[in-house]
Amino acid sequence: MSEVPRFWRESRHRYRLVGTRCLNCNTLYFPPRVICPSCRRESVGKMKEEEMSGEGEIYSFTVVHDGLEQFKMQVPYIMALIKMKEGPFVTGQIVDCSAEEVRIGNKVTATLRKVRSEGKEGIIQYGYKFIISP
Numbered sequence: 001m002s003e004v005p006r007f008w009r010e011s012r013h014r015y016r017l018v019g020t021r022c023l024n025c026n027t028l029y030f031p032p033r034v035i036c037p038s039c040r041r042e043s044v045g046k047m048k049e050e051e052m053s054g055e056g057e058i059y060s061f062t063v064v065h066d067g068l069e070q071f072k073m074q075v076p077y078i079m080a081l082i083k084m085k086e087g088p089f090v091t092g093q094i095v096d097c098s099a100e101e102v103r104i105g106n107k108v109t110a111t112l113r114k115v116r117s118e119g120k121e122g123i124i125q126y127g128y129k130f131i132i133s134p
């Protein structure tokens with residue numbers, strides 16, 4: 001289990017909603033970008049990491065009945081396009097509720113969940129999912 005702390009340190013982008021903000025035009029990007037696509041060359045070296053609040057609103061969603069092999073046990077599951085409070089859109093799974101409870105416009109909060117176990121070692125990957133805000 002000595003691998004676990006290293007994994008957590010090296011993959012913070014996977015479980016924290018960290019984007020990058022262009023200090024030139026002030027646009028926040030998620031997933032993080034190295035170069036601002038609007039400002040291009042001018043903004044090199046002016047991107048700054050910024051963690052988002054994890055709060056957002058469901059913009060659209062779909063109920064998935066055919067999962068990828070590793071997700072079979074979770075079928076059906078709900079995938080949503082979420083507009084984060086800070087502006088960027090994030091695709092994520094909605095958990096802890098039934099498909100009937102999900103509505104466009106629902107307020108959601110990011111939460112850290114197990115995504116899948118991998119290989120014989122059973123290394124568990126964590127990632128963000130979303131729950132409907134109380």
Ligand SMILES: [Zn+2]
Nearest residue numbers: 022025036039
């Ligand atoms: Zn820019």
